Amino acid sequence: MAGGGRFMRSMSSRGNQHRRDPAPSRWSYRYERWMLTPAYRRLFRVGPPVVLAACAVAFVALDEGRRTYVTDHVNEWVDAFQHRPEFMVAELTVEGASDRLATEIVAALPIEFPISSFDMDLPAMRTTVEQIAGVEKAILRVTSAGALEVDVTPRVPVAIWRLDDGLRMIDGEGNFVASVQARSERPELPLIAGDGAKEAINEAMALFAAAAPIKDKVRGLVRMGERRWDVVLDGDQRIMLPERNAVTALERVIVMAQTQDLLRRDVQVVDMRNDDRPTLKLGITGTEEMRRLNAALSGAGK
Numbered sequence: 001m002a003g004g005g006r007f008m009r010s011m012s013s014r015g016n017q018h019r020r021d022p023a024p025s026r027w028s029y030r031y032e033r034w035m036l037t038p039a040y041r042r043l044f045r046v047g048p049p050v051v052l053a054a055c056a057v058a059f060v061a062l063d064e065g066r067r068t069y070v071t072d073h074v075n076e077w078v079d080a081f082q083h084r085p086e087f088m089v090a091e092l093t094v095e096g097a098s099d100r101l102a103t104e105i106v107a108a109l110p111i112e113f114p115i116s117s118f119d120m121d122l123p124a125m126r127t128t129v130e131q132i133a134g135v136e137k138a139i140l141r142v143t144s145a146g147a148l149e150v151d152v153t154p155r156v157p158v159a160i161w162r163l164d165d166g167l168r169m170i171d172g173e174g175n176f177v178a179s180v181q182a183r184s185e186r187p188e189l190p191l192i193a194g195d196g197a198k199e200a201i202n203e204a205m206a207l208f209a210a211a212a213p214i215k216d217k218v219r220g221l222v223r224m225g226e227r228r229w230d231v232v233l234d235g236d237q238r239i240m241l242p243e244r245n246a247v248t249a250l251e252r253v254i255v256m257a258q259t260q261d262l263l264r265r266d267v268q269v270v271d272m273r274n275d276d277r278p279t280l281k282l283g284i285t286g287t288e289e290m291r292r293l294n295a296a297l298s299g300a301g302k
Contacts (some may be wrong), residue, residue, distance in 0.1 A: 029145070084117040090114045097152040100178070101134045105150055108132060117142045133176045158205060160186060162193040162220075174198035194223030203246065204229065210247050213254050217263065221227045237263060240271045246248070249275070 018162070035207045090113050094102040108128050111120070122140045129138040131148060137153040157169035169177040169186065182188055190208045197204065206220050207229060211218050215231070222230045229246055231239040241249050249272040256262040269281035 035115070077081050082116045088114045088146060089117050089120065089142055089148050092148045092150065095149060095151045097135075097150075097154055099284060100154065101154055102130070104132050104134070105129055105152065109150075112147070114146075134178050136175075138169075157186070157189060160189045160191050161198055162191060170198050170201060172201065174201045190218075191220030192223065193220060194226075196226030197221070199226075200229075206247050207231065207241075207250055208265040210250050211254070214257060214263065233263065237267065238269050240269060240273055242273045242275065245275070252278075 020139065074114075091114070092106060092109065092111060094105050097105060109125060120142075123140075126138050126140050129152070134155050135152055136155045139151040141149050141151070143149050153174055155171040155177045156164070158172045159170055160180065160183065161168050161170050163254050166235055167180045167183065168179060171177055181192065190204075192198075192201070200223060207221060208218070209217075213230065217233045217237075219232045219234060222232055224230055224240075228243045229241045231241065231250065233239070239250065239253050253262070253270055253272060257264075266282055267280050269279075271281065273281040
């Protein structure tokens with residue numbers, strides 16, 4: 001029994017020597033800690049595919065024949081995709097423009113249809129259209145029906161500017177709109193002339209508005225010395241306005257015309273440049289009448 005007891009103790013101690021320790025090893029512990037770190041997980045997830053892709057690119061790039069083969073096939077695939085029927089544009093339409101302006105827009109966009117929408121530079125084309133004199137703003141879009149649509153906001157002319165080389169329509173900001181061959185083409189637009197007239201278009205329009213009571217007599221405005229305006233009336237009459245407060249001075253003349261028939265008399269020039277002393281220049285008939293009046297007053301005085 002004593003011997004049996006020694007045998008059992010010996011077997012028990014030998015079993016304890018070969019028993020596996022459940023605690024992880026040092027490297028196993030470090031590996032598990034690394035895999036619990038987000039940065040290392042992303043590295044192991046992304047790193048191998050990136051390395052394989054880099055190797056494939058290097059394999060192709062280092063050989064000229066392989067590079068040419070891949071490039072040609074990629075270009076063929078891109079070209080076939082871009083020229084699919086749903087991407088083709090077959091016509092050009094212009095909205096919001098007159099026939100004359102639409103013709104200018106079509107001429108400025110020399111496109112050969114059909115064309116792929118991928119081959120059109122819409123921002124550059126819009127810049128080209130907006131450089132046309134009569135266009136204030138343009139929006140270009142490709143419709144689902146396969147048409148290039150140009151939606152135009154045209155410039156609205158407010159006056160005709162007479163120059164030495166012809167007549168030009170300008171908008172409210174003084175921008176050129178279009179040329180006209182004769183004044184009779186746009187009789188509803190007021191006429192301005194002189195150097196610097198378009199830069200003072202706002203004041204000119206205010207003067208035309210103030211001259212509404214005598215608009216049937218007004219032929220136009222002339223900019224004098226790029227500083228002030230003259231109002232030209234029928235019968236070669238002229239109202240010379242000051243540099244400042246021109247609208248007020250014109251309104252004073254209109255009041256005199258309505259109350260004293262000033263503009264129906266033989267008056268050639270009404271000079272309002274001096275606010276304190278307006279001056280009248282009479283015609284031949286008016287001068288003779290004035291002389292007779294002065295002579296009559298002199299005779300009566302004797």
